[in-house]
Amino acid sequence: MFKHSKRHRVLPGFGLSMGYTVIYLSLMILIPIAVLFLKATTISWVEFWETVTDERVVASYKLTFYTSFIAAIVNAIFGTLIAWVLVRYNFFGKKFVDALVDLPFAMPTAVAGIALTTIYAPNGWIGQYFAQLGVKISYTQYGIMIALTFIGLPFVVRSVQPVLQDLDQQYEEAAATLGAHSGQIFFKIIFPAIFPAILTGFALAFARALGEYGSVVFISGNMPMKTEIVPLLIITKLEQYNYGGAAAIAAVMLVFSFILLFLINFWQWKTAKKHQMT
């Protein structure tokens, strides 16, 4: 098989570039992760099992995956909307809005967390109106979701934007001449074309949210069993010099994350393949 593909290669350098890739990925990702799993084995199986099935830990796993998932969904919807507005319309200050999208990447997450906490606190700018309705945002799951939505916003926008930009208008025009109304044009023509990109952005935002720490710890309130996320528990364990326990929690988190991301990417790959038949 290797011989076959070798014959058809136009650009040389497969060996060299593949070698770099393997070394780079090993140094940056595989070795650190291996060390993490090694560290997790320093405790006994019983300890490991007790650590990861601890009520408080399980609650934090559930919370982290749940809030990250909701945040990624929200980002998928509104990120697509923002990408749509940025690509399809011309308005004053468009460049500015475009630059604004990247801001969550540039800002230190702790700063974002503190700012969001202040605004959404029961006596904050926006939080006071929700408080009147009896809804508490800061120091609850909603607060976590808002922080995770904030830090994941750019992923979907930046994944969908170029695809939408390259989308040829003639498909929409063709659909319109065939009698489709704008809703049908969006859901039957445009959406299938940008769906793989939305999935990519969703997966990135989801992955980012799973590992987020800095912005969440301020807004969540960190109440055990209620608003404690996994990264916080890991830090807590580290502060107690329980390295093995921290590694165990992290390892389980990593395995779940990997499985989920793998499934999303597989789905993304399948839809993209179907769409890019041409």
Next chain:
Amino acid sequence: MEMGITLNGVTKVFGAQAAVQDINLEIPTGDFVALLGPSGSGKTTLLRMIAGLEGLDKGKIFFNGVDYSAKTVKERKVGFVFQHYALFKHMTIFENVAFGLKVKPRKWRPSKKEIREKVFELLRLVQLEHVADRYPSQLSGGQRQRIALARALAVEPEVLLLDEPFGALDAKVRQELRHWLRDIHQKLNITTVFVTHDQEEALEMADTVVVMNHGRIEQIGSPQEVYEKPANAFVYSFLGRVNEFRGAALLNVSDKEEAVGYIRPHEILLSKIPKRYSVAAEVSHVHAVGSTVRAVLRRLDTNDFFEVEVALDLYRTLDQFTKGALLYAEFTNIIVFKEKEKLGRSMIVEKVTGEAFSALS
């Protein structure tokens, strides 16, 4: 009731440039019309305006006497075929053709069985029944364009509009599809307007040719009319190969500065011996492939180069002339146009026959 499509003073401006300017056109029901013109002449814009894909800045469009100017694409019920097919990549051929039926409001939507029958009927019409389950990427360009037509016909449009339908295809497929589209038109007798920059295509396929330039109509007529009685220099030169003579080469036309003489290569008569009204010329290039021989000659009196086309048997009687040979050319049927510089247009002044042309000299 007035039938067909009527355009009344239709104008479209892009920026400071008028893409389409004050177009008046009547297209009777069942007619097969070609909008012919060079790129940038506004023909595609005009077609898109008829479809409703482009708004009007001025004027009105009537379908069967009803004002359609403000109607949306969806309401106009036109079938539109795009140059690059615009088939939906993520749908199979069947789904593509069925699209127009599936998006109908539930009240009017045919049943699944009816849709299936209709789609296969159309696929039979375009002779591509066997590709129903494939994706557009698995078809050739010619097949894709046939599917695009089937898809447009599925909604039973009153008007079929085609934007350079064969522009992206190779010469042989283009030739086949021309005949095929004519057949389809004859079968369905649906009012059809297509855009092309290929004069051969327009003359061969259309019942009516509309020649456009700079956003205006230069001439409307049957293929014979526009070819044999061109309204102006632009139409004449756009519809076929031409030789152009100006100034001194026109010998005795008055107002030489403003006059331009045109003659088609096959209208020039060549002989070995000087005739009464002939001009001496030297052969500078011969291209002898096929049933006609093309040659470029240089007039000895003015040094103008001109192109000549002669039939193969005539070429033999001329001793199969080669480069450097001396021949005598008679310019029968030269047409002299007088240019109106300001408008960039021209008007026919006189049609000078060979005799008059030389007699004046």
